[in-house]
Amino acid sequence: MSSTNLDVFMPVIILIALAIIMFVGAIGVVGKLLRPHKPTPLKETPYECGEAPVGSAWSNFNVRFYVVSLIFIIFDVEGALMFPVAAVFKDFVAIGAGGVVLGSLLLFILILASGLVYCWKKGDLDWVKSFQLSEDQLKKLNEVEAR
Amino acid sequence: MVTLGSYLFLSFALFVAGLAVIIARKNIIAMLLGIELMLNAAALNFVAYTRFVNSNIDGHIMALFIIVIAAAEAAVGLAIVIRFFQLRESIHIDDAAQLQN
Amino acid sequence: MFENILFFISSFLVLGGATMVVLSKNLMHACIFLLFTLFGVAGLYLTLGADFLAAAQLVVYAGGVVILMLFGIMLTGGTENKENRFGIEKIPGMGSVKTYIVAGVSILFIATVVLKIIANYMRHYQQTDLPEYMTTVERIGHSLLTDHILAFEISSILLLGALIGAAMIARPRKS
């Protein structure tokens, strides 16, 4: 177990600060001096391949995006819990307690994998739900095609 | 000088902000944001006490589980909100006052 | 020195972000300010020597919860007509003067009591020599596998329940 000085986090702050400086410098200072600024209403409409846009783009979205992010967040949290355990797994193996740890790790993974299996079975993982056509529908389809 | 008190105050400020969001807002998702703030306040308190009062790791574990629970809460809460929206086309909190219909 | 700078940056983020979450009129903005607040809290974790927690905060919140919230806002927020079929405004207000007054009164009430308790506590609290910053990953790992192994396993069940429950609730239905 090593002791840390918090100074090791200094580069993180410096890098973020540099990003902000760069952004502000390039857009707010240098760019402002150099670039032209001649807004016209046409220029400020959203680009829709030349057509005039109808309505705002902020409309309701498909719930599938939500389901995906939902499954993700659960696995994300699982990862966050498993990282420290994985990091000390070798130590436990070295002192001969690996079996228990392996068991608990496997249990943890399997419980969450069963969640994945559930979602898979219920079709939450399908982006486009496939609809099986019934035989009647198939017949009709064939008739239409035959005509 | 940064002491325990500064952290307690910050955490209290976070908590109060979450409280204000929950009480003042009528939008359920905004209220969920407030709940996240409050959970963070609690976790921050745990970690601060771990640092300043007793240095065993339990506070960190507690904060970790708070994060876990916050994630689960957000997932389920938003699912309910979305379902509610599908049913009533609204996410106004006062629309959720009825048990039936 | 660096600790203090980090603390001030973080507390600025926390306080500013939280204030803006409370005050901003746009839900999307509130969500982004929440992100900043969470970054601030991660920074505070760093100043407290909780490096793993800070990263976990970033991973779970920045990567997960905030995106989930953004999706949730997108799924429910944007629509053209302001009224739904029940005649209620679809995009709920982000609060009015009245509700803010109620919130303010509640906060004042709580603040008087809680700050008094904190102040009392701090009066009796003696700062001892703080321990060195220790890395927490190994300790958290050991703790999760020894003292808190039950909680570790149960949390997996909690997550499973959350996954199944939320997926079931949110699943798109035909009707």
Added chain:
Amino acid sequence: MNNTIVSYLSQFEGHQKFLAVASEFLGFDVTALVGFVIFFTACFILVNVAAAIGGLGTYAERKISADIQMRQGPNRVGPYGLLQFLADGVKMILKEDVVPAQADKFLFNIAPLLALSGVFATLAVLPLSSGFILTDLNIGIFYLLGVGSVVGVAIFVGGYASNSKWSLLGGMRGASQIISYEVPVTMSIISIVLLSGGMSLVTVTESQGGLPHQWFILHNPFTFIGFFVMFIGTLAEANRAPFDLPEAESELVSGYHTEYTGMKFAFFALAEYAEVFVLCGIVSALYLGGYKVPMDLGNGVFFVENLGLPAVIGKNIGQLLQLGAFFTKTFLLYYVVIWIRWTLPRMRVDDLMTLCWKYLTPISLFNLIGCAIWVYFFENQSMWSVIFKAGAAGAGHH
């Protein structure tokens, strides 16, 4: 003790002497100040290098694509068109900054900043060499995952704020794609953490060797699969072809940055190319031995003890070798990334999700379990040593 560039430099005598002299001269302890200056300089250099690599990435992309499509590619500005990216940069900064009238101004402006700072923050733990690493955090990879996920938010916010249908579609797709592929990537990373017993990138790299059979990719069958899972995942996370759905130019015009012009667009592009570089570096550090040089030349002991060079020079030669090794591997991967882009067609969105959730995630979970069992049963030996020992034991019996 965590390695940083400061702690690396402070092992040299010159540094100590300089500290002593400067402290005496200025009248206070300059250790912290010098540390800050070193950090700042190193960060500044690294940021510029990353920016240059990002810029050169665009150049390389064009050049390689031209090569693949049997064209010339940029060849006017500078030798072989090498300075094309600088010309592009100048052009970008001179362009008008158009903000759509209906856009959410605040979010529109903040999105590129988020992307940029998210990517730059990942540079902090990039293990360029054992000494020239900005900072070797204990939570290295985990930190990287956390900071990297900000880019997803940035893409979503950028797409949302433009208030354009294309942008919004691109942003939503981008965010859901990034978060989806984070799952197999995380699982693969966890299996590497299991093998190396630490999350610090230096620890991970140091537990591999310089030669290919000591790399984690060939450590056991599971990591071999894991490498490909991870690599595909990084492609998707960086929105690279065949997963470049968020900016699919044939369907969504330009995806989430359709409405961005000038420098804001440039920052998005820079963030993307720099992220590809960082991710390639991480993959090489995790699976391909990172900065490790064969024969342990990298730590400089050979130069100091066998060739009798002074410590300063010997160690730094070692570091330079490590730097070389790292960049070689990274650029190789970078090349492969570009190669894939111009070879494979873009995937459909449902195929993308199917690939992630129905193939990569189960495989990576399986890999993780496999690695855990491997570590437990073979006590963390690589498959070569297992095979060798089994062979030796068999030979001994007969």
Added chain:
Amino acid sequence: MDYTISSIAPIVLLPFFAFAINAFIVKRFTKLAVFISCAAILGSFGFAYNIFCDFMTVYSADYHIHKTFNWFNLSHGNLNFKVDMGIYIDNMSAVMLLMVTGAASLIHIFSTYYMKEDVRYGRFFVYLSLFTSAMLGLVLSDNLLSVFIFWELMGFCSYSLIGFYYEKEGAGNASIKAFMTTRVGDVFFLFGILAIWSIVGNVTFVDIYKTIAAGGFDGAMALGIPLATVAAFSIFMGTVGKSAQVPLQVWLPDAMWGPTPCSALIHAATMVAAGVYLSLRCYPLMEVGNLTTAIAYIGGITAFGAATIALVQTDIKAVLAYSTISQLGYMVLGVGVGSYNAAFMHLITHAVFKACLFLSAGSVIHSLHDHHTHGHVQEMPRMGGLRKKMPYTFIAMLLCTFAIAGVPLFSGFVSKDRILGDALLAAGYSKSFIIPAALGFGGALLTAFYMFRMMFLTFFGEPRDKELYDHTKEEKISWNRNVPLLILAVFTLGVFYSGSLTGQKIVKVFPKDSIEWFKTLIVEPKVEKFQNYQSEPFAWTDTRNKTRFERTKYDPTYGLPQEEYDHVHHVHLIGAGMSVLIVILGVGMAAMMYLLRLWNPGWWVNTFARFYRALQNKYYFDDMYVKGLIKKGLLPLNNLLAAIDMGIYDRYAIDGWQYVVRKIYLVSKWFDNIMVDTVAVDGTGASVRLMNIVLRTLQSGRVQFYFIIIIFLLTFSSYIFNQNF
């Protein structure tokens, strides 16, 4: 015998694992699930019997097992804030364990007969297992927090079992009613735990005793009320809710919607007794809080009031339900008058005979099948003469009726009359106890009357519904129907609990000292004893030195000086005499009315028509709660409150005030009417109504309003409990 945690933990864990397994397999393998449940509870009984034997071998009043571990610790400096969890077994819990596991085993076995044809046969056992494990966990708990956890778990099981036939509307409503009513008590209980935590810094019983002994409760005030009183009152409110005391008694009669075996187990024998058990555990706290008089009043009122209602019930289970409330009232009265041992003895004896009574009633109900409605018959007017059809059930029920009515030599006499004797004693010392004592004796008279009324109506006389009677099959003795009944019936004999008739020395039927084990072993917790007490770590091995517990000798004078003892004995003798007279009177009246038909019950009904109606409507408690409050009373009031809500929340103050003033006039008018009408029959209504008003106000459905209230209450309580900073 030497034993460790591994022989204690299975008592709780076996039923719990049975629940956990059965929850998954019950749909597919119903029979296996039932078998697992029964096997688990029988195993649990084995372990409990083991422990009981150990306690009997040591035979010391001080003998206990206490193992704790620290769950979490927030102490800092001299501030003590922690929660210890653990197991505490003393003589009381050992007896309780034996009783719970024994009764539960027999009821499990009976259920295999009773629930056999039910659609949800297996699920019933799932709930039963969970319930049993929760109850056993509560008995083993050494601290209030885990008591609370198991308490809530039992509440949940009770809720599920009352609503077991959820397709019937009444069952669903009854389950919700039970859940909500007990919730009121539970909230108080939780508040009490917080109050105790703020003073003691821990929630284990032993720490509470220690703090009391050290005088930690002295001078601690919250808003001018001694904190000890607040804590004791809050915890006693938990008892009131769970043990169905006035005014929260309304849920228990409705709980009879559940299947009869669950009524026997939960709503008669164990769960309702848990409330009294909690009061007994916190007995020193009640004393410090100066709450005993109030407790005695509540107990007396409940004992008498419920008995009067039972007089007019025609449903056999309803009679038993009200008798349960009444008997629980006796236990609470016992706690109130300081009759610790007798209250606990009554708990045990009541559990045994009430379980048996309910099972017998179930046996009767189950065999009476109405061919027109295809349902079972519970109405006593349609029974009669069943003695010949089901002789074994009759015997069991008769023995239990003797016990509950207080016929000498039966267990009920021994325990109840000790409580009554102590009440009489207390009335002699302090005038304020006269009314509870009188109520207690009156209740005893009524008990004898209505229990024998039930017996006569059911088993004697001519069958009143000939068709039903003819369809009823002859009872054949079977292992899962009659054997549990008869076993329980045997244990209604007084000799198992005490050798004397009055609880004192002289009137001794069985003069052997060792037969007085109950009185010798179970003694009131003296807080001084716990001062230098150290608990043991929670380890799997047993390190106790058992020899340090001396065998307790039977002390015929209970440590009292001879003169005082003579007085006590004298009073008890008077009490016993009165009891015997009362029993004879009660049984005689019942016989006159229902067996010999010399007095016409109709005359009584007509003469006291108003009173009779009040009784039939259960003193209008339900009407008060439902019709009077919600439909008639609360509608205008609700408008008013909504107006207040809107006025504060949404409207401007002036409009709101005008509205308020107008509504206050309406309310006062309404208040007059209702008060004049109902005050004659009901005195406690007003307080109940006030409580309901509060509850009704909170039900606005607005989450934010709830939230504000929660936050305010939290802040308020943290303000109260942080006085010691």
